[in-house]
Amino acid sequence: MPSDRQKSGEARREKILQTLSQSAGPITGRSLASEMNVSRQVIVSDINLLKAKNEPILATSQGYLYMPAHPTSRVSRYIVCKHTPEQTEEELMLIVENGGMVKNVVIEHPVYGEMTASLMLHNPTEVKRFIDQLASSESALLSALTDGIHMHEVEAEHTAVLDRIEEALDQAGILYKD
Structure with a gap:
């Protein structure tokens, strides 16, 4: 009992x-x-x-x-980025201001393998809150472990939005191209 x-x-x-x-x-x-x-x-x-x-x-x-499972008509894509810690806010703002939602950040660690952290950033207010929290905690970004290279799973209403986000990140010099 x-x-x-x-x-x-x-x-x-x-x-x-x-x-x-x-x-x-x-x-x-x-x-x-x-x-x-x-x-x-x-x-x-x-x-x-x-x-x-x-x-x-x-x-x-x-x-x-x-987060209950429910069917969604939204699409998602992994976008590979590389930037300095100082460009983090710019990167995240470019994604949300162009209609995307940043679901997570993923790095490929040489020892631990794939490491993922959930972000769920929908808008500029949430990005600002995340950046402020990062600054006040004095924590390092996951991408600090991989020389700035990381991926975000980005969700949007349709693929044209994801294309627009990639273009904006490319113009800012943040989209990673090998």
Whole structure:
């Protein structure tokens, strides 16, 4: 028979799922912790348990998102880029301002293989928030491990938008061409 502690953990995880599934945008671990009256580490553990049960929760730089599988008419493409850390905001802004959504960043590490980090950047406000968070944390970009070379999976309404994004990145000298 489950203990009261197990029951309260299960109830909290159900509340986390409900909160995330009803949210239009990402929710930070800190915000969930405050709402549930627990530490942020408890939320991280709960999210990991929910993911282990195949709940479609995505951890992004802006917080957690509930991402149920649903058919989409949107298209996506991996775009390979190379730039300095100072050009990161320009790169991301070119993508979102031309109608794309930056789903993630991917690098090919010589030891660890492919490493992917979810970004889910839809608009300039989210890009600015990401850049500010990066600056305040004094963290390095993943691309610092690969001499600036990385990929973004970019999603858009149609392939013409993806073509326009690649052209803008090329004109800025950011699109990687071997």
